Amino acid sequence: MKNLPQIPQDFQDKTVLITGAGSGIGQAAATLFARRGARVAVVDIQTEGGRETVARIRAEGGTAEFFEADLSREEQVESVVARTVAVFGGLHCAFNNAGISPRPGPFHELALTEWERVIAVNLTSVFLCMKHEIRHMLGAGGGSIVNTASGAGFVPAPFLPHYTASKHGVLGLTKVAAKEYARHHIRVNAVCPGVTATPMMEATLAQRPDMKEMLAGTVPMGRMGEPAEIAEAVLWLCSDAASFVSGESMAVDGASVCR
Numbered sequence: 001m002k003n004l005p006q007i008p009q010d011f012q013d014k015t016v017l018i019t020g021a022g023s024g025i026g027q028a029a030a031t032l033f034a035r036r037g038a039r040v041a042v043v044d045i046q047t048e049g050g051r052e053t054v055a056r057i058r059a060e061g062g063t064a065e066f067f068e069a070d071l072s073r074e075e076q077v078e079s080v081v082a083r084t085v086a087v088f089g090g091l092h093c094a095f096n097n098a099g100i101s102p103r104p105g106p107f108h109e110l111a112l113t114e115w116e117r118v119i120a121v122n123l124t125s126v127f128l129c130m131k132h133e134i135r136h137m138l139g140a141g142g143g144s145i146v147n148t149a150s151g152a153g154f155v156p157a158p159f160l161p162h163y164t165a166s167k168h169g170v171l172g173l174t175k176v177a178a179k180e181y182a183r184h185h186i187r188v189n190a191v192c193p194g195v196t197a198t199p200m201m202e203a204t205l206a207q208r209p210d211m212k213e214m215l216a217g218t219v220p221m222g223r224m225g226e227p228a229e230i231a232e233a234v235l236w237l238c239s240d241a242a243s244f245v246s247g248e249s250m251a252v253d254g255a256s257v258c259r
């Protein structure tokens with residue numbers, strides 16, 4: 001980072017692939033990793049957001065490329081991982097974060113198509129990303145992966161059975177891979193954000209403005225989290241400072257789900 005020499009450059013030799021990096025938590029993580037010296041593969045289905053993230057990083061002197069992909073499609077995931085390695089010469093860390101927040105509704109009225117859409121984007125995409133990232137990392141001698149789950153990965157979110165199931169599933173995939181690949185020097189962890197002030201959350205609150213105070217009231221700290229606060233936890237989990245941490249599901253939620 002040319003403009004900010006005082007910031008530690010502990011990711012200087014690392015390439016990080018970040019999904020959903022065109023907005024919210026993914027964008028905050030992409031910016032943070034780049035400031036710490038990483039080369040960042042910015043992956044998103046939305047061109048505008050992805051390009052904006054790359055522009056922000058480059059404006060600060062960092063290194064990033066945008067790769068457009070629908071991560072629920074295996075051929076697109078495979079291509080993004082291959083292009084990341086081709087452009088940057090490696091893949092050391094991955095933050096599988098892209099996701100959608102569906103409209104709440106009664107369980108017994110949930111359409112199969114809506115169930116399948118949420119599972120495809122929130123769970124199948126994480127499976128596909130991990131599969132192709134791990135293939136590369138096995139050949140390269142190791143790596144570190146962080147997946148985004150949610151408080152809904154630990155506890156049920158009523159009226160959101162599809163979202164709840166997808167995020168419980170992300171924690172399951174995280175733990176399986178952590179066990180399977182521990183001896184191959186691949187660490188796999190999950191971050192579980194609480195209510196966080198991102199465009200996803202803003203879209204929800206635009207439909208139900210009354211929910212803002214109610215949601216903040218459910219957080220013991222009395223406020224929503226900021227995307228940068230989630231990004232800091234992801235950076236630490238990816239870093240060598242977390243070298244003995246794998247299979248962990250880290251809540252970053254102002255003490256919301258602990259018991």
Ligand SMILES: NC(=O)c1ccc[n+]([C@@H]2O[C@H](COP(=O)([O-])OP(=O)(O)OC[C@H]3O[C@@H](n4cnc5c(N)ncnc54)[C@H](O)[C@@H]3O)[C@@H](O)[C@H]2O)c1
Pocket residue numbers: 019020021022023024025026043044045046049069070071072097098099100101121125148149150151192193194195196197198199200201
């Ligand atoms: N914001 C919260 O309160 C909160 C709480 C818990 C968990 N999360 C999780 O955090 C993650 C990031 O959420 P956010 O709040 O930053 O949301 P966001 O909507 O701001 O960002 C999500 C990004 O994912 C991208 N995306 C969606 N579908 C995609 C696909 N098929 N392929 C590629 N990219 C796709 C979107 O284009 C968007 O840029 C999600 O997995 C979400 O479930 C968010």
